[in-house]
Amino acid sequence: MLEILKSGLFSSFQDIGRFGLKQYGVSNSGCQDRYSFTFANLLLNNDINEACIEIVGGNFKCKFFEKVSIAVTGPSEQCLINNEKKLETYSSAIVGVGDVLEIKPSKTGRIHYLSVSGGFDLNKILGSYSYHSPSSITDEYKLKSNQKIKFKRPKITTPVIFNKDFYKKYIESKGIIKIIYNQDINKQLQNQIESREYIVNINSNRQAIKLESDPVKEFFKQNEISNGVTLGTVQIPPDGLPIILMQDSQTVGGYKTIGVVPKYQIPSIAQIQPNIPIKFQGVTLSEASRINRNINDEINRSNFIKYQFTELYVNNKKISVKITENDSIIAIVDDDVFEVYKEIN
Amino acid sequence: MMMDYEVIHHGESTIEISLGKSIDMKINLVIHSFFSFLTDNLDNRTNYIVDFYPTYHSIFIDFNELKTDFYHIKQKIVELIKEFEIVGFDDNSKKEIIEIPVNYGGKDGFDLEKLSSIVGLSEKEVIQIHTKPLYKVFMIGFMPGFPYLGGLDKRISCLRLETPRPKIPEGSVGIAGDQTGIYPFATPGGWRIIGRTELKLFEIDKTPPTKIPTGSFVKFIEV
Missing domain, CATH: 3.30.1360.40 (Gyrase A; domain 2)
Incomplete structure (x- = not known):
């Protein structure tokens, strides 16, 4: 079990999403940064779709009531255990009774995922563990301070770390949002969209990322007949300021749509900080598909470096031996750390 | 075809x-x-x-x-x-008719008085006109279980509010332009509310979760 001490700006349970219910008006919901979510489960050998806590904006604190392996993924700064020990993101660790995990607001992103080995003990709603923010059907998945959450099958797994370049390479914003334009959007309009610099509006949420800039002119003064929209759809309302639809968006919308942001860019958009300038850049359907598949292959091939813990008892004294990230061997006795020298023959 | x-x-x-x-x-x-x-x-x-x-x-x-x-x-x-x-297509495939009991006017239909004066009819006439047709569920969207109903009599069509209300109660029946619909959940919204139903339109433990499926027909009944 864990207790939420500080739920932060917005924390909720999420899995990969809720599918097959759009005919009933239920959007897919699910994790906003699919890559970091996937790694949170891979790091613990969990089921790939096990529910994680999605923490938006940091300021999150929780206390553990039993020994379990956990993993944190998201922006690459470190998190703190018991206000002193640092936990790298994209790595797993073992926490014990009374340990407190703190996730601070980040400078390079907005969203973290916290997973526990064996998963949280929850009941599915309409086939998924994802919080759906626009309705009240999943209110129990939104986290509040002082809430206690049970674990399903708490396990201890070998602590591992994943190469953090992945976040820098594919998730951290580079100031560019790719867009696959709709077939009816002409070059002139594309130029209008691409010449502007945007920043993310502070009122963005799980339904939509709102952008601010000079409005796109002489365009779309009228709303259209409401029609289907999808994850990443870019709408231009009559005020001329683009909106990118996210996981909790409505299933239909009445604003003019100009295109769709490719799947592989959604995590990056979800992680963009409000103050970072961004521009749109067109990409073809086939190029976007190719990049998407390449990144997915890279995740499937992902290599974790293992921190192998070995515990020895010498004269009733416990000695833990650990291989660090840079391959040196250390021994921990009574909380003191010693470097171990390999004998060279 | x-x-x-x-x-x-x-x-x-x-x-x-x-x-x-x-x-x-x-x-x-x-x-x-x-x-x-x-x-x-x-x-x-x-x-x-x-x-x-x-x-x-x-x-x-x-x-x-x-x-x-x-x-x-x-x-x-x-x-x-x-x-x-x-x-070939089968136009009888979804002839299901769902009756929706509605409390019109008063505190449940807080916009009925204003709407009646805008369209130049009495409240009673608006209710009569609204309960007459069989409305087709063209699609579901906007929120879980929200039906977009077609077939509103033009005499009671009325533009939506310029500024949406921060909260519309669950079950509210409203009019916006040529459309009428029902809010399955409390939410902000700009439709003009003429009544409210006690019926639960969306229940997570039912299969399907919506009372009014897409493609079916809706009949409003005054209670």
Whole structure:
């Protein structure tokens, strides 16, 4: 079990999403940064779709009531255990009774995922563990301070770390949002969209990322007949300021749509900080598909470096031996750390 | 019957089959008939469909873009449409009528008085006109279980509020332009509220979770 001490700006349970219910008006919901979510489960050998806590904006604190392996993924700064020990993101660790995990607001992103080995003990709603923010059907998945959450099958797994370049390479914003334009959007309009610099509006949420800039002119003064929209759809309302639809968006919308942001860019958009300038850049359907598949292959091939813990008892004294990230061997006795020298023959 | 359609991509993982851009009873009937056909046939033949649903004039299909791509799906859709054209569409497929009891006016229908004066009718006349037609559920959207109903009598059509209200109670029945609808959940909204129903429109433990499925018909009853 864990207790939420500080739920932060917005924390909720999420899995990969809720599918097959759009005919009933239920959007897919699910994790906003699919890559970091996937790694949170891979790091613990969990089921790939096990529910994680999605923490938006940091300021999150929780206390553990039993020994379990956990993993944190998201922006690459470190998190703190018991206000002193640092936990790298994209790595797993073992926490014990009374340990407190703190996730601070980040400078390079907005969203973290916290997973526990064996998963949280929850009941599915309409086939998924994802919080759906626009309705009240999943209110129990939104986290509040002082809430206690049970674990399903708490396990201890070998602590591992994943190469953090992945976040820098594919998730951290580079100031560019790719867009696959709709077939009816002409070059002139594309130029209008691409010449502007945007920043993310502070009122963005799980339904939509709102952008601010000079409005796109002489365009779309009228709303259209409401029609289907999808994850990443870019709408231009009559005020001329683009909106990118996210996981909790409505299933239909009445604003003019100009295109769709490719799947592989959604995590990056979800992680963009409000103050970072961004521009749109067109990409073809086939190029976007190719990049998407390449990144997915890279995740499937992902290599974790293992921190192998070995515990020895010498004269009733416990000695833990650990291989660090840079391959040196250390021994921990009574909380003191010693470097171990390999004998060279 | 030949279907005049267009296949459009929306990014790497969504495909739209569009029958034109209008709100039209006939087009929507074909859409719902084709949607039923897809429900029976799509899953059996593919293992990459994630979600699909009808709108006023289109079917949207989301697929797993790692297992297939737009061009392959498009080809599959064209084959299915050819079969559908041979089978023909069945306009009796969804003649289900759902009766919705409504408390009109008063604190449940707080905009009825204003709406009546805007359209120049008495409250009683507005209620009579609103309870008369059989409304077609053109699509579900905006929020879980929210039906977009077609067939509102033009005499009581009325523009939506300029500034949406921060909270509309669950079950509220409203009018916006030529449309009428019911809010399954409390939410901000700009429709003019003329009444409220006690019926639960969306329940998570029911299959399907919506009381009013897409393609069915709705009849309002004054209580």
